[in-house]
Every structure is written in C-alpha cells, then in structure tokens.
Amino acid sequence: MKTLTRLAGAAALGALLAGGAMAEGLYAPNLAYRTGPFAATGIPLMNGQKDYMELMNARDGGIGGIAIDFDECETGYSTEKGVECYEKTKGKAIVTQPWSTGITLQVLPKTNVDEIPILAPGYGFSPMADGKVFQWAFNTPLSYWDGASILIKYLGAQGDLKGKKIAFLHLDHPFGKEPLPYLEAAAEAQGFELLPIPVGLKEMQNQSAQWLQIRRERPDNVIMWGWGAMNAGAITEAVKTKYPMENMLGVWWAGHDADLKIVGEAGKGYKSVSWSFPNPEAPIMADLQKYVVEPGKTQSNAEEMSGVFYSRGLVISMILGEGIRVAQEHAGKPEITPADLRWGLENLNITEERLDELGMTGMVPPFSTSCDNHTGHSGGWILEWDGEKFVKATDLIMPDADMIAPLETKAAMEYADANQPWPVNDACGG
Amino acid sequence: MLYRTAGQFKTSYKSDMALFPVRQDAVLLMVILGFAWVVFPLTASEFAFQTLLIPILIYALAAQGLNILTGYAGQLSLGTAAFMGVGAYACYKLVTLFPWMNPVIAILLSGIFSAGVGVAFGIPSLRIKGFYLAIATLAAQFFLVWLFEKWGWLYNYNASGAIQVPNLDMFGLYVAGPQASSIVQYYVVLAVVTLMTLLCINLTRGTLGRSWKATRDMDIAAELIGINLMRSKLTAFAVSSYVVGVAGALFVFMWRGAAEPNLFDIPLSFRILFIAIIGGLGSILGNYLGAILIVGLPVMLGTVPQALGLPISSATVEHLNIMIVGALIVFFLIIEPHGLARLWALIREKLIIWPFPH
Numbered sequence: 001m002k003t004l005t006r007l008a009g010a011a012a013l014g015a016l017l018a019g020g021a022m023a024e025g026l027y028a029p030n031l032a033y034r035t036g037p038f039a040a041t042g043i044p045l046m047n048g049q050k051d052y053m054e055l056m057n058a059r060d061g062g063i064g065g066i067a068i069d070f071d072e073c074e075t076g077y078s079t080e081k082g083v084e085c086y087e088k089t090k091g092k093a094i095v096t097q098p099w100s101t102g103i104t105l106q107v108l109p110k111t112n113v114d115e116i117p118i119l120a121p122g123y124g125f126s127p128m129a130d131g132k133v134f135q136w137a138f139n140t141p142l143s144y145w146d147g148a149s150i151l152i153k154y155l156g157a158q159g160d161l162k163g164k165k166i167a168f169l170h171l172d173h174p175f176g177k178e179p180l181p182y183l184e185a186a187a188e189a190q191g192f193e194l195l196p197i198p199v200g201l202k203e204m205q206n207q208s209a210q211w212l213q214i215r216r217e218r219p220d221n222v223i224m225w226g227w228g229a230m231n232a233g234a235i236t237e238a239v240k241t242k243y244p245m246e247n248m249l250g251v252w253w254a255g256h257d258a259d260l261k262i263v264g265e266a267g268k269g270y271k272s273v274s275w276s277f278p279n280p281e282a283p284i285m286a287d288l289q290k291y292v293v294e295p296g297k298t299q300s301n302a303e304e305m306s307g308v309f310y311s312r313g314l315v316i317s318m319i320l321g322e323g324i325r326v327a328q329e330h331a332g333k334p335e336i337t338p339a340d341l342r343w344g345l346e347n348l349n350i351t352e353e354r355l356d357e358l359g360m361t362g363m364v365p366p367f368s369t370s371c372d373n374h375t376g377h378s379g380g381w382i383l384e385w386d387g388e389k390f391v392k393a394t395d396l397i398m399p400d401a402d403m404i405a406p407l408e409t410k411a412a413m414e415y416a417d418a419n420q421p422w423p424v425n426d427a428c429g430g
Numbered sequence: 431m432l433y434r435t436a437g438q439f440k441t442s443y444k445s446d447m448a449l450f451p452v453r454q455d456a457v458l459l460m461v462i463l464g465f466a467w468v469v470f471p472l473t474a475s476e477f478a479f480q481t482l483l484i485p486i487l488i489y490a491l492a493a494q495g496l497n498i499l500t501g502y503a504g505q506l507s508l509g510t511a512a513f514m515g516v517g518a519y520a521c522y523k524l525v526t527l528f529p530w531m532n533p534v535i536a537i538l539l540s541g542i543f544s545a546g547v548g549v550a551f552g553i554p555s556l557r558i559k560g561f562y563l564a565i566a567t568l569a570a571q572f573f574l575v576w577l578f579e580k581w582g583w584l585y586n587y588n589a590s591g592a593i594q595v596p597n598l599d600m601f602g603l604y605v606a607g608p609q610a611s612s613i614v615q616y617y618v619v620l621a622v623v624t625l626m627t628l629l630c631i632n633l634t635r636g637t638l639g640r641s642w643k644a645t646r647d648m649d650i651a652a653e654l655i656g657i658n659l660m661r662s663k664l665t666a667f668a669v670s671s672y673v674v675g676v677a678g679a680l681f682v683f684m685w686r687g688a689a690e691p692n693l694f695d696i697p698l699s700f701r702i703l704f705i706a707i708i709g710g711l712g713s714i715l716g717n718y719l720g721a722i723l724i725v726g727l728p729v730m731l732g733t734v735p736q737a738l739g740l741p742i743s744s745a746t747v748e749h750l751n752i753m754i755v756g757a758l759i760v761f762f763l764i765i766e767p768h769g770l771a772r773l774w775a776l777i778r779e780k781l782i783i784w785p786f787p788h
Binding site: 071073083090110112113125174177178180420 | 686
C-alpha cells in the first residue's frame with residue numbers, strides 16, 4: 001500500500017503543478033545555480049539578473065506596463081535538475097534560461113517542439129547563431145567562437161602569430177571543447193601551433209600536471225577556457241610556475257574578480273575578453289541603489305555589485321527585457337506569448353542611444369540581431385587585471401566574421417541533419 | 431485482516447511454488463500494475479512523466495541490475511555508472527550505424543555489449559573479494575569514463591564530445607529524441623522494465639539464483655557442495671551488466687536525450703548503490719522503493735512550497751531538500767538496516783498474523 005499511496009501522491013502533486021495557479025505578469029524563469037560546485041561564480045550573475053528585473057518592477061511597474069514574474073529554479077548546475085526545472089516551468093514560461101552548456105544541449109532540441117525561446121547569453125552552442133536552423137535559440141551578444149576569434153585577433157595585433165605556439169587550456173567538457181573547431185581553423189590559416197591541454201572535471205583544483213606541460217612546452221601564450229573552480233586553480237598555478245601573466249588570456253567566464261583577488265598583485269597583466277563591463281557611474285547603478293538595494297530587495301552587496309559578473313547579470317536581464325519590449329510593440333499588447341518573444345529577440349537593436357536611455361552606457365557593446373543572426377556578434381573588449389580590478393585594455397575588437405560564418409553554417413547543418421526531422425526557417429532570407 | 435491467508439490451501443506443488451503463493455500479494459501487484467499501465471498514463475502531466483515516472487523506473491532497473499551482483503551474488507561493485515555508459519554508447523553507435531534498426535531492439539542489444547565488458551571486469555572477482563573487488567570495479571569506472579572522453583569514434587567525433595539522441599521512430603511513432611512524446615517513452619520504458627523485472631525475478635528464484643546466493647553466503651561452502659564459483663560469479667556479472675546496460679540505454683535514449691561522458695562518473699554509481707542498499711540488498715521490490723525514496727522524493731519535496739504558496743527561494747528549497755532526504759535515509763537505515771523491502775516484509779507479516787501479535 002505504501003508504494004501505492006506514494007505514487008498516487010506523486011501523480012496528484014504533478015497534476016496540481018500542471019494546473020498550478022497562474023501568477024500575475026509575464027513568467028520569466030531562470031534556471032539558477034546558487035548551490036553546488038559553481039555557486040561562487042553563479043551567485044553574482046543570478047543577483048545581477050534578478051536585481052535588474054526587480055528594478056524594472058519597482059521603478060517602471062514592469063515592462064510595457066506588465067510586471068515581470070522573474071522566478072528562479074535551482075539547478076545546482078546539475079543537468080538532471082536543469083531538465084526537471086525546464087519541465088516544471090515550461091508550461092507558462094515565455095523564455096528558458098538554461099545557464100549551463102550541459103542543460104542547453106539537452107533543452108535545445110526540446111525547445112523546437114515546445115516552441116519556447118532559449119536565451120543563453122554568452123554561452124551554449126556557437127552555431128546557435130544560425131537563426132535559420134536554430135529558430136528558438138539565442139546566444140547574444142557573442143558566441144564562444146567570436147570570443148576565441150577576438151583573442152586571436154588581439155594576439156595577432158601584438159605581433160605576427162606565424163610560428164608561435166599557443167596553449168589552449170580548457171575544461172574537458174562540452175563547454176571547454178566548444179571553441180576548438182574555430183581555433184583549429186585559425187591555427188591553420190595563420191600558421192601558429194595550437195596545443196590543446198584538457199583539464200578534467202576532477203583535476204580542476206589541482207592542475208600541476210597541465211602546468212608542468214606548459215612549463216616544458218613554453219608556449220608564447222596561454223588561452224584559458226575555464227569556469228568555476230578551474231579558473232582560480234589555473235591562475236594560482238600560473239603564478240606558482242612563474243608563467244608571465246601578461247601572456248595569459250581567458251574567456252569571459254574566466255574573468256571573475258574573486259579568482260584574481262586571490263593572487264592580487266601577482267596576477268597583474270592577466271587578460272580576459274568580455275562583452276560586459278561594470279560602470280559604477282551609470283545611472284542604472286544609482287537607480288538600483290534607490291529602488292532595489294535600499295528597500296532591501298537584493299541579495300547582493302556593494303563589493304559584488306562593482307564586479308564584472310554582477311554587471312554581466314544586469315546586461316543579460318537587459319537583453320531579455322529589451323526582447324520583451326520589442327515583442328510587446330510588435331504584438332501590440334503587453335501579454336506576449338513565447339512566439340512573440342522570439343520575434344522580439346530576433347529584432348533586437350541595442351544602440352548606443354538605447355543604452356544611454358536605459359542608463360547602461362558602456363556596460364555592453366551595441367549590437368543587433370536578425371532572423372538569421374541570433375548572436376549579434378557585438379564584439380568585445382580585452383580586460384586587464386591591474387592588481388585590484390579589471391580595466392579595459394583595448395577598444396572594442398570585432399570577431400572575424402568571414403571565418404566564423406561558414407563554420408557556423410556548416411555546424412548548424414550538421415546538427416540539423418543529425419536530428420532529422422528538424423524544422424528549418426526557410427522564410428528567413430540571408 | 432487484509433492479509434488473512436486462512437483458507438488458501440496449496441493442493442499441488444505448482445501452486446506451492448507459484449510466484450505469489452498468497453493471493454493478496456497477487457492482487458496488490460495487479461493493482462500496482464493497473465496504476466502503472468493505465469491510471470498514471472491517463473492522469474500524469476508532462477512534468478510527472480519527465481521527473482517522476484520515467485526516472486524512477488529507469489533508476490529502479492539500474493539498481494536491480496546492481497542488486498543481482500551485489501545483493502544476490504555478494505560481489506560489491508562501484509562501477510555501475512560506467513556499465514550504464516557502455517549500454518548508452520553502444521545503443522548510440524547501433525542506432526547511428528544502422529538507422530533502420532528498431533530502437534527497442536537496439537536498446538535490448540546494447541545490454542549485450544555492457545554484459546561483455548562486465549564479464550571482462552568481473553574476471554578479477556575470481557581471485558579478489560570484498561572491498562578489494564570494489565576497488566577493481568572502481569578501476570572499470572575510471573577507465574571507461576576516460577574511454578568515453580577520449581575515443582572519438584564512440585561519439586561520432588562530435589565537436590562537443592557529447593552524444594545526442596536522434597529522432598527514432600517505430601511503426602511511424604517517435605519513441606526517442608526530441609520529437610517523441612512523454613507518454614510513448616513512458617510505455618517503452620515500462621514495457622522494458624516489466625520484462626527485465628520478470629526475467630530477474632525468475633532468474634533469482636531458479637538454479638542460477640540459488641547458486642548466486644550460495645556464493646554470497648559462503649563461497650568455500652558453495653564450492654564444496656559442487657557449485658562452480660567461476661560460472662556463478664561470471665554469470666552474475668554478465669546478467670547484472672546486461673540489465674545495467676539496458677538501463678543505461680534507456681537512461682539516455684528514453685529520458686535524458688543527450689549525455690556527456692562525465693554523466694557516467696562515480697556520483698551516479700553511488701546513487702544507484704544507495705538506491706539498492708536503502709531499498710534492500712537481495713530483493714527486487716526494494717529497488718523500486720529505493721528509487722522512489724532517492725529519485726522521486728526530492729522532486730516531490732521541491733514542489734511542496736510552491737504548491738502551498740510559501741515564499742521560499744528556490745536555493746533554500748534545494749538546501750532543505752538535501753537535509754530532509756539525508757535525514758530520511760538515516761532514519762530508514764536505523765529503523766531497518768536491511769532496507770525498505772525488509773520493512774515492507776515485516777509490515778506484511780504483521781498484517782498476516784493480525785490481530786494476534788506474538
């Protein structure tokens with residue numbers, strides 16, 4: 001009988017949930033991770049995302065006159081929990097924000113059937129840029145291939161890459177392997193030697209073997225594709241082996257203030273590519289202080305709010321907010337459907353003027369999307385650690401679109417072929 | 431009262447040896463099967479299918495495979511997840527190399543590869559025992575996960591290194607991949623799990639099962655009464671890995687839809703071992719009870735605050751969840767160290783002699 005009552009209870013609960021009470025406003029869930037091995041990097045991002053939406057609700061009464069019901073579903077970065085969250089929220093959600101490459105891979109094919117836009121700013125699968133194939137997926141404003149391209153372009157500007165040796169220290173995981181196709185193509189085209197060095201998930205905190213290899217091979221540069229505990233591990237190990245910090249560069253997820261604070265002065269010269277930058281002078285920060293921090297609606301603190309990751313969280317929610325606004329204007333009503341939001345995210349035009357209006361001047365490079373370009377390829381800055389904080393080291397660098405676009409189209413077609421039947425948006429020109 | 435056995439006379443050997451000698455057991459099973467085959471599919475929501483029904487069945491099947499090896503034959507294994515991985519990767523290769531193959535056949539065939547690998551890693555069990563064998567299976571765990579990462583042919587040289595389930599159809603109906611509906615996947619899983627359970631129950635009751643139990647209880651005595659230890663241990667490894675491999679193929683093809691190598695890492699092995707231990711080693715029913723407790727309960731607990739409208743943040747819910755499930759595991763192990771199946775057996779016994787306890 002025990003089994004029975006339990007299973008019956010489960011079914012009853014499930015049924016209850018399915019027909020659960022509709023909350024007021026637009027339901028925009030976020031598959032957050034404030035627990036688990038990556039919590040340290042997750043919390044500032046989640047706080048930034050949440051605070052932006054809190055600000056919208058408190059200051060403007062939501063977006064387009066309708067409140068945003070921004071809700072978090074905790075995944076702990078576990079794919080299993082992520083899928084559970086997706087199933088739990090998809091009934092009334094207008095968007096899915098999966099927040100891990102693993103969850104993105106899993107949810108990506110399902111969104112095509114469930115018809116919910118998947119918003120993965122700065123992560124996920126680079127070929128998602130091809131909006132014809134990946135109709136429902138968005139990885140604005142930069143993909144990993146773009147990021148790798150910006151890094152290579154920056155290095156190229158420092159001196160000819162021909163004959164140089166570049167080590168690619170990456171997490172041995174779909175996320176870390178993501179830029180490899182681009183880097184391999186770039187190595188062939190520009191004549192440098194690429195040395196991929198994988199770091200297993202279990203070795204993240206102890207990378208002595210990898211750094212021994214780096215010491216032996218003496219690469220001219222190290223490009224790091226790390227996340228969570230791997231970054232701090234690599235940076236402390238680099239300092240220990242006395243690898244020249246100015247030759248080490250990372251992806252935007254490897255530019256976390258707290259990771260560099262551990263080494264402080266010794267980390268001077270470390271660089272990371274980024275599509276977001278904190279601007280403490282921006283009007284939005286004052287508004288956040290007034291409408292969110294002072295009424296006690298935030299879980300963040302002053303130090304975290306001045307960091308790169310918190311401001312990236314703000315930018316991510318801004319992208320969603322703008323998508324909602326554009327969709328509302330197009331649909332002519334505030335209560336938009338997921339399909340409307342997809343249109344909105346496809347027709348984003350984030351200009352300098354719009355950023356000024358939003359009070360986010362200089363926090364993200366301007367970009368625009370279209371139905372066949374779901375990334376926007378905004379370009380990014382190289383940030384440099386000055387011993388205390390990240391500062392902009394360069395002006396905006398644009399990715400090498402000529403080289404990336406054919407790679408994207410090819411990979412997208414391969415994905416579609418492997419997942420037949422896969423609906424392709426032929427109505428989309430370009 | 432409910433379980434009174436008075437008046438149920440066994441008049442033939444056949445009825446005495448029946449799978450369910452007590453009529454109420456058979457009725458109860460029929461009710462459960464009725465729920466599983468008819469009531470749940472009619473009432474369950476997409477969420478219930480994807481987070482409760484399908485995973486519970488798959489985890490229960492994996493635990494059942496492990497239980498054959500650890501609970502019945504007494505060989506401790508920490509490599510369950512890796513054997514699941516073999517099943518999943520074998521199934522992936524089968525459906526991509528032979529796209530015309532019926533997916534259910536592919537799932538059942540993939541268990542054979544897993545059984546082969548299981549036997550290979552089971553050979554050391556002839557010489558080493560107990561904790562030392564656990565270490566040997568741990569080696570399988572590490573080696574196979576490494577292999578899934580490094581052998582590009584296994585994942586068709588995908589850039590991401592992950593396997594993605596394609597859309598597979600059977601008689602015009604999608605059974606796997608993103609186009610498949612949950613209810614179809616549930617029925618496929620249920621059919622395979624029912625079949626495997628029937629197989630396991632009968633195997634453990636027969637000659638093979640008895641020789642496993644003899645090996646478990648005292649291998650020297652078993653050898654003295656004429657049981658071939660090599661045969662007994664290796665068949666346990668083979669059958670166990672077969673069931674685990676099928677569970678692994680179901681795990682990826684009928685539920686997850688995609689898998690990266692580190693999915694099959696040691697936390698999954700432990701999870702399945704916990705299901706088998708908490709459910710009850712050496713029982714079939716226990717695997718289901720354990721899976722409900724370990725896989726189903728956290729999901730149900732997670733939905734409670736929202737259903738009641740309590741304003742608790744989802745991170746707090748997650749922390750509370752871990753604490754509650756952890757406490758329950760300790761509680762059940764204290765009141766009945768032999769697992770939930772034994773707890774049910776005690777309850778049943780009490781019901782049979784009720785109202786005359788002794």
